[in-house]
Amino acid sequence: MRDFLYRIRAGEIIVADGAMGTMCFEAGLRVGDCPELLNIENPQLIEDITRSYLEAGSQIVQTNTFGGTALKLAPYGLQKRSAEINEAAVKIARRAAGDRAYISGSCGPSGKILQPYGDTEPEIIYASFREQINALIEAGADIITVETMVDLEEAKLAIKAARQISSTIPVMAAMTFDSTPNGFFTIMGISIEDAAVGLKEAGADIIGSNCGNGIRDMVMIASGFRQATDMPLIIQSNAGLPKVENGKTVYTETPEMMAEHAKDLMVLPVSVIGGCCGTTPEHIRALRKMVDSWAA
Ligand SMILES: [Zn+2]
Structure with missing residues (x-):
């Protein structure tokens, strides 16, 4: 595999994967269960989901470690197993992908609120990210993806933890x-401009947005980032906003719709395009087709 950042800087558009959580719930994970424990208790399920994204054309697959910090695992009594869970997740992704895709170590919010709005000290959150990201990198992750962040200070702690562990891993x-x-x-009042400045300063290589919006709003967010920065961008859109139908959460944006609007992302350009909540391998397949026809 050629160097990821080299490809991005050369203007290539890379297709990432879609939702992991949505697929786990489809497969029977219940609200209140710990999704990351599946890396230990049902690795085959996670491997199968990862394979379905690879077959759809993902060039980056994410580990099932969104809530893999000790802080986020604590409510399940799993706070001592962060390293083990993150390591297992990278191994599953590698087993599925071999070297035909990049393994991105997913790193979501800690679930704690930093001072002064909350009561958690930055050192506590930093240490928790550091433990998680260290396990991801030790186990062989190619990229670290800090995602779904709403507090810029928390995002910066995660990026700095990654940078402290490795000065070269793409973040x-x-x-x-x-x-x-x-x-x-963001819910915490962070603008796109603030995010663009802060994420870069903290040491990220590629910045942008995931989750919380369907593709139309994501195109507007991506344009905002493009106006604010010349850095490479990542966008992972939800398949629309969730609706509850018959007690079930559903997402209504079709693969065709997402792929159609992805053209507007490619124009900017956005370098890494993938999906978040509600997206499936079918969404990724449609994105892949669109990106390939664009490049052709
Ligand atoms: Zn999401």
Whole structure:
């Protein structure tokens, strides 16, 4: 595999994968279960989901470690097993992908609120990210992806932890924005411009947004990032906003719709395009087709 950042800088558009959580719930994971424990208790399920994305054309597959910090695992009594769980997740992804795709170590929010808004000290959150990211890198992750962040300070702690462990591993960082009458902001009030500056300063190589929005709003968010920075961008859109139908959460944006709007991302350009909640291998297959026809 050629160097990931080299390819990005040369202008290649890389297709990532889609939702992991949505697929786990489809397969029977219940609300209240720990999704990351599946890496230990049902590795075959995670491997099968990863394979389905590879077959759809993903060039990056993410580990099932979104909630893999000790802080996030603590409510399940699993806080001592962060390293073990993260290591297992990388091995599963590698077993599925071999060297035909990059393994991205997923690193989501700690679930704690930093001072001064909450009561958690930055050192505690940093240490938790550090433990997780160290396990991901030791086990062979090619990329670290800090994602679904709403607090810029927390995102920066995760990026700095990754940078401290490895000065060379590519780090992608994505925040989640809401549409407001005054533009897009995270729940914690972070604007796209603030995010662009802060994520870069902390040491990320590729920045952008995932989750929280369907593809139309994601195109607007991506344009905002493009105006704010010349850094390579990542966008992983939800398949629309979740709706509850018959007690079940459903996402309604079709693969065709996502792929059609992905053209607007490629124009900017956005370098890494994938899906978040509600997206399936079918969404990725459609994106793959669109990216390939664009490049041709
Ligand atoms: Zn999501």
